Amino acid sequence: MADKKITSYPKDKINILFLENISDVAVKYFNAAGYVNVRKLNGALSEEELIKAVKDVHLIGIRSKTQMTAKVIDAAEKLQAIGCFCIGTNQVDLKAATKHGIAVYNAPYSNTRSVAELVIGAAIILIRKIIDKNIAAHKGIWMKDATGSYELRGKTLGIIGYGNIGSQLSVLAEALGMKVIFYDTETKLPLGNASDCNSLKELLNKSDVVSLHVPDLPSTRNLINKTNLKYFKKGAILINYARGEVVDLDALAKYLKDGSLGGAAIDVFPWEPEKNGDTFTSPLQGLSNVLLTPHIGGSTQEAQHNIGDDVSAKLFNYLEKGISSGSLTVPALSLPPLEGTHRILHIHNNVPGVLSEINTQLSKHKINILGQYLKTNDAIGYVVLDVDKGLSKNAVELLKKVKATIKVRVLY
Known part of the structure; x- marks a missing residue:
């Protein structure tokens, strides 16, 4: 069951959209964790409908029919992660998701x-x-x-x-x-x-x-x-x-x-x-x-329950803990919480000198880094920073100005 940990961003401001009649396990998972803006639709949406629907969405859950194209992803300004409640991810433009620093998860084993x-x-x-x-x-x-x-x-x-x-x-x-x-x-x-x-x-x-x-x-x-x-x-x-x-x-x-x-x-x-x-x-x-048969190979109650639980846990861990293990786009990081700090997530294009610039900027403004984690893939880098509580707001503004920055998020 989801941890009810309080994050920096108010949970009533987080919008979650589930399409294609995803198992109620997913809805209950986030409701139990205090997320109230969870919307579930039975069918898929067209590209035009999706572009309108994702504008203020932070997490979206889909199955095989919903096409997360580059146009849809470009329109999803607040989107943090996409959960594919199925085995495949060919319905998602992974290149576009990577470009925008959006984590993409699936359930390769559940059915x-x-x-x-x-x-x-x-x-x-x-x-x-x-x-x-x-x-x-x-x-x-x-x-x-x-x-x-x-x-x-x-x-x-x-x-x-x-x-x-x-x-x-x-x-x-x-x-x-x-x-x-x-x-x-x-x-x-x-x-x-x-x-x-x-x-x-x-x-x-x-x-x-x-x-x-x-x-x-x-x-x-x-x-x-x-x-x-x-x-x-x-x-x-x-x-x-x-x-x-x-x-x-x-x-x-x-x-x-x-x-x-x-x-x-x-x-x-x-x-x-x-x-x-x-x-x-x-x-x-x-x-x-x-x-x-009508594409029912994985359509059993047990499989849908397992998929709902698996992908929901991955989405939740990324949203609340910054854990990206299992993501097909954001480099995989699994990290323990550090007491007495504020945690900031920084996603950037994978070019030389970014980490050096991050450390130089924070050091120049006397912001103490208590913990730091970095993982990269061919396209992007993912940095997790634990900094002094009293200086985190200033740190966020500095990190946004770092060259090659894609996305910065205060976790807690």
């Missing part, structure tokens, strides 16, 4: 179990031909038939992308008696008896079930295309619970229709509706060997 479990479930449904039998039963047709139905035990699962989700899926699949192989562009330590493949082609040639767990990058777009689909085993199953741009759906539809593939489960799409109830179209619709 891994939910996705991994659903992949197993989808694989069972497809390999047992459950979709056809379910439809028939609802129509009053009895289809008790073992033809084309198989067990997962003994089959080979090929995992493309052996990260947080892929590695956990590996453990679950092996517990079910599957042989697990994986392919990743980086060297990864196998878990259990899993083994890595030297190439994507090798993995596709050997796998009965292929599951994708890669980010949306130029190198992964249309990774599964008409060329790579030729390498799949006859009757293999493809599962994509990663990113919609990774699979060429038109090519996939062709291979499913002619029987080259045994089935597919797709949860993410190149284009997705903005909100529930909107029309959705896909070239895979109407195929009985395809399981389509």
Whole structure:
């Protein structure tokens, strides 16, 4: 639970905006810490709407639909941090956020179990031909038939992308008696008896079930295309619970229709509706060997609770303690409080001489630095200063005048 520590900036002046029906865990977290101006909206906002909404916002929480573009970030004059209540951050212009000294957080681990479990479930449904039998039963047709139905035990699962989700899926699949192989562009330590493949082609040639767990990058777009689909085993199953741009759906539809593939489960799409109830179209619709779900891989009560708790804690720690651990933009600093001081945060462009100038200016005005921390990345530097209480106001004004300054904030 959040610490109720009193900060220099009055809590009733802090504006927090949560979009896309983020878990109430996040709202309760900040309310319990004394923040009263917490606004929650169910849907995403357009760029134009966001530009108006973020003008006086200090913290914003989003999921995958809200696009924090450079224009939106430029308009967010008071914004301190962006919380992505999901795994990915491709909906945020990280370069623009870094330029403005805005911390960006996400939850890379909180829904891994939910996705991994659903992949197993989808694989069972497809390999047992459950979709056809379910439809028939609802129509009053009895289809008790073992033809084309198989067990997962003994089959080979090929995992493309052996990260947080892929590695956990590996453990679950092996517990079910599957042989697990994986392919990743980086060297990864196998878990259990899993083994890595030297190439994507090798993995596709050997796998009965292929599951994708890669980010949306130029190198992964249309990774599964008409060329790579030729390498799949006859009757293999493809599962994509990663990113919609990774699979060429038109090519996939062709291979499913002619029987080259045994089935597919797709949860993410190149284009997705903005909100529930909107029309959705896909070239895979109407195929009985395809399981389509509306981007729900991580949508369980447990996952949403964990994500809400995880990202809220990161936002809170940055707002009240200056802790930037886990940020994808502001350099990571984790520091203990220092009694009897005022703490000031200084974010600046990473150019030579900034720290020297900070120390020279404060020394020149006889401001004693009781504690100092610095961390940089390629673009910006983050300095935390603990100074004498009686001189902190003067110190802030001096720090604002330092060349290359992006943002200065009194923490307490």
